[in-house]
Amino acid sequence: MEKMNSHAAKTPAMSATIMTEVVYPNDANPMGMLQGGRIIQWMDTASAICAQTHAGRIAVTASIDNVKFKYPAKTGDIISIQAKITRAFSSSMEILVHVSSRAVLSGEINPVCEAHFVFVALDDNANPVAVPNVKPQTQEEKEHYKNALLRKNHKRP
Ligand SMILES: CC(C)(COP(=O)(O)OP(=O)(O)OC[C@H]1O[C@@H](n2cnc3c(N)ncnc32)[C@H](O)[C@@H]1OP(=O)(O)O)[C@@H](O)C(=O)NCCC(=O)NCCS
Numbered sequence: 238m239e240k241m242n243s244h245a246a247k248t249p250a251m252s253a254t255i256m257t258e259v260v261y262p263n264d265a266n267p268m269g270m271l272q273g274g275r276i277i278q279w280m281d282t283a284s285a286i287c288a289q290t291h292a293g294r295i296a297v298t299a300s301i302d303n304v305k306f307k308y309p310a311k312t313g314d315i316i317s318i319q320a321k322i323t324r325a326f327s328s329s330m331e332i333l334v335h336v337s338s339r340a341v342l343s344g345e346i347n348p349v350c351e352a353h354f355v356f357v358a359l360d361d362n363a364n365p366v367a368v369p370n371v372k373p374q375t376q377e378e379k380e381h382y383k384n385a386l387l388r389k390n391h392k393r394p
Pocket residue numbers: 238296297298299300325326327328329330355357365393
């Protein structure tokens with residue numbers, strides 16, 4: 238697919254997305270720990286908002302990679318889901334998502350989960366369509382940008 242030059246590159250900050258949730262009993266297992274599936278659902282929503290904001294298009298989840306559950310969130314915790322684009326290719330975009338928990342009473346913050354989501358932007362006929370490039374600004378964004386290519390090449394030969 239040919240990349241459209243009319244799309245000006247965008248910085249990761251332009252589509253960075255933060256979602257906040259609270260862990261209710263229905264989100265948790267019998268020990269009061271936030272279920273993995275619910276975490277992924279929230280991450281999928283935040284990363285979809287991020288990808289679609291970058292693309293200005295509807296985008297679908299193509300893959301969820303490198304999922305790491307790091308620390309159990311508990312009932313009552315406040316959950317922050319932060320999604321940021323690392324790189325856009327032709328029609329696909331890699332979004333890095335970090336989830337953290339904050340205990341209301343103690344204020345303790347812990348990393349809960351992280352993963353890379355790949356979204357593909359679609360045109361009105363549901364065919365993949367070109368998206369704007371990503372212009373990384375910070376050193377960290379430049380590192381993520383570089384490594385995103387390695388991940389794409391490694392995953393999709
Ligand atoms: C994702 C999807 C649109 C790709 O369609 P396709 O016809 O296979 O597309 P192509 O082979 O032309 O590839 C298009 C892009 O998708 C990427 N892609 C396709 N399958 C992928 C996968 N499993 N993981 C990551 N990227 C993928 C390709 O690398 C390519 O990226 P590029 O254009 O940036 O180089 C299609 O497989 C689909 O609709 N899947 C279902 C999506 C869905 O239902 N998600 C859940 C609901 S949102």
